[in-house]
Amino acid sequence: MSEVRAGVFFGNGKFDLQRFTRPSPPPGGMLLQVEAVGMCGSDLAQLDGVAHVPGETSPVVPGHEIVGRIFAKADDCESPMAVGTRVAVDQVLRCGRCSACQAQRPHCENMRVYGYGFGLDEGAGLWGGYGEYMALKAGTHLAPLPENIPAAELTLFEPLSSAINWFDKTGLVPGETIVIQGPGHMGLTLTALARTMGAGKIVVTGMGSDRLRFEAALALGADAVVDIEDKDVREELAAVTHGAMADVVVDMAPGSTATIPLAVELARPGGRILLAGLKHFAEVEGLVSDLIVLKDLSVFGGAGMTPASHRRAAELLMAGQLPTDVLRGEVYTLDQLDLALDMLARKVPGKDAVRVGLVHQHDN
Ligand SMILES: [Zn+2]
Ligand SMILES: [Zn+2]
Numbered sequence: 001m002s003e004v005r006a007g008v009f010f011g012n013g014k015f016d017l018q019r020f021t022r023p024s025p026p027p028g029g030m031l032l033q034v035e036a037v038g039m040c041g042s043d044l045a046q047l048d049g050v051a052h053v054p055g056e057t058s059p060v061v062p063g064h065e066i067v068g069r070i071f072a073k074a075d076d077c078e079s080p081m082a083v084g085t086r087v088a089v090d091q092v093l094r095c096g097r098c099s100a101c102q103a104q105r106p107h108c109e110n111m112r113v114y115g116y117g118f119g120l121d122e123g124a125g126l127w128g129g130y131g132e133y134m135a136l137k138a139g140t141h142l143a144p145l146p147e148n149i150p151a152a153e154l155t156l157f158e159p160l161s162s163a164i165n166w167f168d169k170t171g172l173v174p175g176e177t178i179v180i181q182g183p184g185h186m187g188l189t190l191t192a193l194a195r196t197m198g199a200g201k202i203v204v205t206g207m208g209s210d211r212l213r214f215e216a217a218l219a220l221g222a223d224a225v226v227d228i229e230d231k232d233v234r235e236e237l238a239a240v241t242h243g244a245m246a247d248v249v250v251d252m253a254p255g256s257t258a259t260i261p262l263a264v265e266l267a268r269p270g271g272r273i274l275l276a277g278l279k280h281f282a283e284v285e286g287l288v289s290d291l292i293v294l295k296d297l298s299v300f301g302g303a304g305m306t307p308a309s310h311r312r313a314a315e316l317l318m319a320g321q322l323p324t325d326v327l328r329g330e331v332y333t334l335d336q337l338d339l340a341l342d343m344l345a346r347k348v349p350g351k352d353a354v355r356v357g358l359v360h361q362h363d364n
Contacts, residue, residue, distance in 0.1 A: 006131030007337050007358075008120065011049035011058030015341070017334060020131070023124030025074040028138025032089065036331075037129030038065030038155030039344050039356040041184060041254055042278075046116065047341070052278065054107075055117035063129025063358070064091040064115035065158035067151045070142075071133065081142060088157040089129075090141035090310045091115055106165065106304035114140075132334070132360045141307050143314030152331045152357050153324035159189040160313040160322070161305035162276075166190070167197065168309065169300050170248055170274045174198030179237060179246040179266050180222075181205045182253035182277055183213035185327065185355040188220060190250055192322050195221030201240055205233050205259075209352070216354045219326050228262075237266055244268055250302075252277040257284045264288070269295045276302030329355030 002022040009015050025031045045052060046062055066089040070081055081087065091114045094101050098109040112118065114134070118127035126134045136142075145154050163186070172178065178199050180187045183206040194202050204217040205226045214225040226236045237245055245268040253259040254277055261284070263273045292299065305313075316322060330353040332340040337358070342348050344356045 004126060004132045005334055006061045006126060006128070007063070007334060008059050009047050009062045013048050015047060015337065017337065020124055020126055022133055023126060023135050025072050025077065026123060026135050026137055027074055028076050028078065029074055029140065030070055030077060030079065030136045031072040032066070032068040032087070032134050032136055033071040033362055034066060034068040034129050034132055034134055034360050035086070035151035036067045036155050036357055036359045037063040038158055038185070039340060039358065040065060041344070044341070044345055050280070053113050053116040055112055057117060057119040059120045060116065060118070061120070061126055061128035061131045061134070062115045063131070064113065065155045066091065066114065066129035066134070067145060067154045067157070068134070077138070079142070081144070086145045086147060086151070087142040088145050088154065088310070088314050089114060089136065090143070090305070090307060091158070092304070093137055093140055094307070096139070104306050104308060106306055130334070130358065132362070141310060143311050144318070145314055146318050146320070149317065149324055150328070152359050153328045154317060155357055156189065156322070156324055156327055157310070157313045157317055159186050160193065160316065161310040162186070162302065163190045163193045164312050165305050165309035166250070166274055166276060166300070166302040167193065169302070170272050172197050172199060172248055175200040176247035177201040177203070177241050177244065178248045178250065179203045179205065181249065181251045181259045181263065183210050183217050183225070184252060184254060185329070186276070187252040188213065188216055188327060188354055190252065191217050191222050192220045192327065196321055203237055203240060203246070209346070212352045213354055216326055220323060233262065234265055246271055248272050248274065250274045250276065255279060257282050258286070260284045261286045261288065264291045264295070264297065267295065267297050270297070271295070272298045272300065274300045274302050327355055329353040329357065331357045331359050334358060334360065
């Protein structure tokens with residue numbers, strides 16, 4: 001069949017399923033048969049047209065946590081990867097020449113992002129993981145993925161790529177205590193990675209509504225979980241660490257800024273803080289910067305992945321070193337897109353998921 005379906009976002013809170021003609025690979029590029037796409041909290045902002053990625057456009061086929069198989073290659077495609085190879089797509093198409101690219105920083109100055117920055121009016125319009133097929137431009141970074149893990153679990157490569165980059169920046173020495181604020185799919189991925197890296201105590205904090213996510217955190221190797229609406233996390237952490245507090249605090253709490261001053265309190269003197277949860281440009285109330293000075297803290301920002309961390313995430317999955325099944329969450333088909341988006345927004349009464357994803361069904 002040469003007809004392809006895809007979910008489309010219009011940037012005004014509306015979405016639809018549309019039919020497209022299956023495209024040919026673009027010059028020097030490939031056509032990918034998409035197997036699965038992870039859904040990210042940022043997809044909801046994108047649905048409403050709240051831009052946070054350079055070049056973001058609409059209408060667009062969204063989806064940036066993409067796993068698929070190479071279906072066809074252009075005659076002039078220079079990639080050595082064979083048709084049929086299962087790959088993780090690095091959603092950032094980089095120029096390779098700017099200062100950020102030269103320094104291996106996540107955000108290329110000329111970057112274009114699959115699922116965000118290529119609209120329906122460009123080529124065949126299929127440039128995101130919500131489509132059953134998508135086109136890949138020449139120069140797209142791809143990393144091979146294992147065959148023995150379901151595609152719906154392998155979409156983990158995307159948060160994992162960022163997590164690896166962030167721990168590279170912040171450092172995590174085996175035996176160190178880490179606090180992860182926010183048990184969403186990113187926080188849980190960081191939990192799993194911290195465990196494989198030999199962290200000492202791992203403490204995950206969240207809210208009363210995070211019960212299911214707390215269970216997952218414990219299954220992934222967290223030593224303690226703290227509902228900050230119910231307990232004083234300073235006291236809980238002091239008890240777990242015999243007063244030493246955290247070597248590393250990672251803030252992945254979505255939306256709320258209250259966790260930023262809290263991170264400063266939870267870090268030990270000389271400790272490190274990684275800020276990676278976006279707050280929609282809200283100002284942080286209650287932050288006493290003197291504490292950062294007097295406690296001699298280091299504060300890092302986590303922007304995303306690099307080509308190197310993308311490759312290493314795929315290698316970690318190849319090595320089978322992560323409990324991907326715990327992180328799979330709920331998986332839907334394109335026909336259930338409305339339900340999937342409601343689950344992502346945590347709007348389905350009585351039901352929560354550690355992660356939400358889509359799988360595409362293909363006959364071949
Ligand atoms: Zn994402
Ligand atoms: Zn660049």
